[in-house]
Amino acid sequence: MLNEKLDQYLREDYYPFHMPGSKRTNILREDIPYKRDLTEINGFDNLNDPKDIFCQMEEKIADIYQVEDAIISTNGSTCGILSTIRALTYENKNILIQRSSHKSVYNAIELNNLKSDYINVIIDNMGAIIDIDYKDLEEKLSNKDYAAIVITSPSYEGYYLDLGKIYDIAKIYSTPLIVDMAHGSHSILTDKYYNDFDIAITSFHKNLSALTPSSGVLINNKDYSKEIRRNMAIFQTSSPSYVILQSIDEMIDKFPEFYHKYSDLEKNLDAIYELNLDHLEIVHDNKKDRSKILVSTANTDIDGFILEEMLRDRKIEIEMSYPTYALLIASIFDSKIGFDRLQDALMDIDKRIKKSTNNFYFSYKIPEKSLEISETIVKGKSTVNIGDSAGKICGQFVYAYPPGIPILSPGEVIDKDIISTMRYMTDHQTKLNIGDTILILD
Ligand SMILES: Cc1ncc(COP(=O)(O)O)c(C=O)c1O
Incomplete structure (x- = not known):
């Protein structure tokens, strides 16, 4: 589609008196695709208001993932998450999210002045998040009317939630379900993909072939499409990369082969698991x-x-x-x-190596909330040593990157358990976004 059209265009030998400034020159590195970098010139579609070739690409993506509609993102799942959450929270500002959500979900909460509640997570004996607490989900939904539920499936470590069960619960409470499927673009090649969601956001770049940060929003309820698309055009660059778009086109084109390739991968994985x-x-x-x-x-x-x-x-x-x-x-x-x-x-x-017991100390305890995230932005803040922060209200996000899941959010009360968790992580070389000090509210 896009690639063939571009091949044809390049053969026609138009001289580019337009952006991008690299002008397909041959004085730059050959292994950076300057020659195929272009913009919304005559005959090529506009991703932020697609009418032609990008509509066709999005239709193909919707077919692949068996959903009603799809929107391409050249700005990662991050952009899809920001856009989707904004589109669903104009009036009702209450949102229920899995505590172990990615920071983009927390950023959406900050940007849209949302009031967040958290679904507890379950961890295994290594400290990996393996599930959510379904009872906690139901309890929270029965106590408050939420604009949306946001969950992550699969997780960074690859654990899938029971989407069928969660979607059934969400429907009982008439609450739209948003799935952060950033780590599951390839799940369609396996028996683990279920389209039990209203909206899912997935990163083609993480587990498939499209270039970083190619992603897509998958929509099962078309009532949400218009506003999500409008928000994508707000959060996404007004110059979506055509190189990234070509890589998405190539991915779509080669998708039928990916199913065979997955069988080959399974054989290689068998050898590792055995x-x-x-x-x-x-x-x-x-x-x-x-x-x-x-x-x-x-x-x-x-x-x-x-x-x-x-x-x-x-x-x-x-x-x-x-x-x-x-x-x-x-x-x-x-x-x-x-x-x-x-x-x-x-x-x-x-x-x-030897046998031994490598105990972990890591708490996913949800800290007590004193203020909403957006309320903390305007408050005065100062820096203290982590050791002196117990009882104070946190003025920033604290997370290990990767995976970018907050241990503390702005407005939460820092307690001894959280301090021990932060200490344990830094003592064990986990890269936190803070050093020895932390921002607290005055
Ligand atoms: C769970 C989760 N959601 C969303 C994102 C954002 O994805 P992207 O890098 O495509 O913006 C990430 C990134 O690592 C992630 O781990």
């Missing part, structure tokens, strides 16, 4: 995406960070590490050579 390891454990769970290779160090004398370093020494770069595990992301574009290298590295590392 490894005979004495100390490390490759976490297997029926509710989990197998392409998120979660290696537990909980029963070993090393933590996830040491495992990350040991893998790096063996020329393997991973996605992230935590005190009790390391996360590796596989995709349909991985090679057998890469998997063989990983297999050898894990076997070798496993032989060099």
Whole structure:
């Protein structure tokens, strides 16, 4: 579609007296696609008000994900999340979100002056978030009228929620369900994809082939389409990247092949999941995406960070590490050579480490809220040492990045448990966005 049209256009040899300024020159690097970088010139559509080729691409995406409508984002799932939450919260300002939501959800709460309540999450013995508390969800919905529910499925670590169950509950309370599916664009290739949502936002760049940060908003209830689209044009750049759009076009075009490629990936994953390891454990769970290779160090004398370093020494770069595990992301574009290298590295590392108990201390306790996030912006703030912050109201977000899930939000009361969690994380080399000090309200 877009790529063929561009091929044809380039053959016609128009001279570009228009943006972008690189003008398809050949004095710059060949491996950066200047030659295919263009803008809304005659005959090419406008993503922020699509009428032609981008409508066709969006229709194909909607077909692939079996939804009513789709909107392309060249600004990540972040832009889709901001736009969707804004579109649904003009009047009712109450929103119910999974506590472990990504910071873009919290940013939407700040931008739209929302009043947030949180759904409790359930963690496993490594501290990974594996589910939500369904009872808590029902209780909260029965006590308040919310503009929307926002949940994350699958999680960064690959755990899927029971979307069917959540959607049924959401319908009982006539509350729209928004699913942050940023980490699940590839789930359509597996048996784990269900379109039980009103709106889902997914990052094609995270697990499929489209360039960073290609994403899409998937809509099952067309009543929301118009306002979400209008908001996308507000939050998205007015110069959407045509290079990114070409990569989305290529992804759509090649999608039929992706199903076969997923079978090949399964074979490579089987070899990893069947490894005979004495100390490390490759976490297997029926509710989990197998392409998120979660290696537990909980029963070993090393933590996830040491495992990350040991893998790096063996020329393997991973996605992230935590005190009790390391996360590796596989995709349909991985090679057998890469998997063989990983297999050898894990076997070798496993032989060099010992059995031990690597207890974690990490609390996902939801702090007491004193003020809404947006109310804290205008308040005076000062900086104190973390150790002196107990009992104070937090003036900023505190999170580890990745994954960008807040431990504390502005307006929440800092207590001893939260301080211990922050200390535990920094002592275990988890990169928090703060150093030894924290902003508190005066
Ligand atoms: C759960 C979750 N939601 C949303 C996002 C934002 O996605 P994007 O990078 O496509 O903007 C991320 C990014 O890592 C994420 O982890």
